Amino acid sequence: MKERVALIFTLLLVFVQACNDDDGGTIPTVPPRPLAEVEAENDADIQEFLRTHSYNYEEFQNPPAGFDYKIVLDTLIKGDGKIPLIEQVSNVTLPVESSFYNLEEDVTVDHTLYYLSARDGVGGSPTVADSTFTSYEGSLLSGLVFDGVSTYNWQYLPFFLRGYAEGVTKFNVGENVSTFPDGTFEIEGSGIGIMFMPSGLAYYNNPPLGSGIDLYEPLIFQVNVGLYVNNTDYDNDGVPSIVEDLNNNGILSDDNTDIEQEQTTGFNIFPNHLDADDDNDGTPTR
Template identity: 45%
Template sequence: MKRNKLSIFFLLVIGLYSCRNDDDGLLDAEVVPPRLLSEVAAEDETELNEYLSTHFYNYEDFENPSDDFDFNIVIDTIAGDNSSKRPLIDDVQSEIILVSSDNFSGLEEENDVPHKLYYLEVRPGEGESPTIGDNAIISYEGSYLDGNLFDSSIPPLSLYLSGTVRGFGQGITKFKSGGEIVDNGDGTVDFGTYGIGVIFMPSGLGYGNGRGPSGTIPAYSPLVFKVDSFSFVENTDFDGDGIPSILEDLNGDGDLNNDNTDEDTEPLGIYLANHNDSDDDADGIPTIDEIELDADGNFVGFKDTDGDGIYDHLDNDN
């Protein structure tokens, strides 16, 4: 089993790189006319199924690793000498995720369009899996279905999963991380046996009709991410309001970015979902002062002072 020593320096890197959800570079990008989300989702599903049925990964290397095996995933076409290989479609798992056109600019109104996320856990980690509200320490390689690489972060970095595109963040939650981080005393750390896997996502769970942070990803591109899941920060509190981010998923749909209690009071063009808002109800009282904390400042529970069934930090007339 591969164990990994990595420089402590890289653990201090926090960012949202290729897999983040933004529109950098769009000014120089070719404009692609908006299309129906449901139409593209059906096309992407067909394309992903074709890909998964005609490609395989080096599963035999993982089943019987040699002493010098690097535990890197290699995906290739089932053809010629590889014609008898087991296709990816036999190994992947999937999850249906509902997507709204609100997530993308310029699309016609469509809500709850089903998108299928595929993921392959090549090697389980010895630890637990992060939630969509956690910071995860990972490395990744992102490519198109034709195998061309568009970005990678081989040195590990810390990513807040709800700050990435939907398919990437949800995919990472399917992989177990490594064990307890051990400081080796020489500037490196050991993650133990960490998780290794692949995410296969339709464009609606990626950049949709956008072009990604670099402005180079073609619109409506299904994507593949190979991932090493090293560790994560349990109960990450992204906005520092005292509430673990995962508890700010009010509608329980696994998307923290569509829960915004005080949206009606926010200035035009400003949208701060609760997991990114230190005053969730815009009553002028910081959320951290409207919840229960222990003596060490850790979250204990919610308050409902006036007994109206609405927690204080979500109740602007409390």
């Protein structure tokens, strides 16, 4: 029995060594693609989608009985008279630094986020640093749905994709929450919209495993924005989170006034919007 185990172990060693000899003992890696190259490719794909697709805007303009206020995207058919998305969307340009994705290149590349309001909300609009009460659906340009929730959930926007957070700020929320005896509720006049984002505002070269999202893939998000907390103070330090975006770039994770002290002490490193003691002096920021 011992001889058999020894033989098997020896064969395994030989097999592993042979594999190492084949690939030089290392696992080959593919370096990330250049940011500008991916942005140009993504923007071309998104614009092509917007030129060749439309949505059910007629139902939003004149809602039929029982309409669920869901955006339905359809491929344009020649002669159907439908208005393409490219003629209905608005857009905003956001600079993306290569360092955000730990790329070796040192560049800043403008990325275009496209968005469309299918139903204007009647309330105010959140900032990228606010908590919102939102339902959403995420999909690919191919139509594959990879994520979503059909009921409202609280979302602290700095925890989400940059493109998603920026897109949500383009829509107004609802007002007047009506509750019913069965425990359900309704938010009147919520904002419903859709956004189209390049991978540089999404996952770039690091999509979630098993999500169905490929490397460098553009994303679509439909949102129904019900409510929001104005001037959200996530760490409860007396300073609204949006004020803790010190460089005003819309990215709260890169603002940390006491990072050197945190690195010295070896404790967790928290950006200001998650840190109740921003200067690490032992006294809460408030």
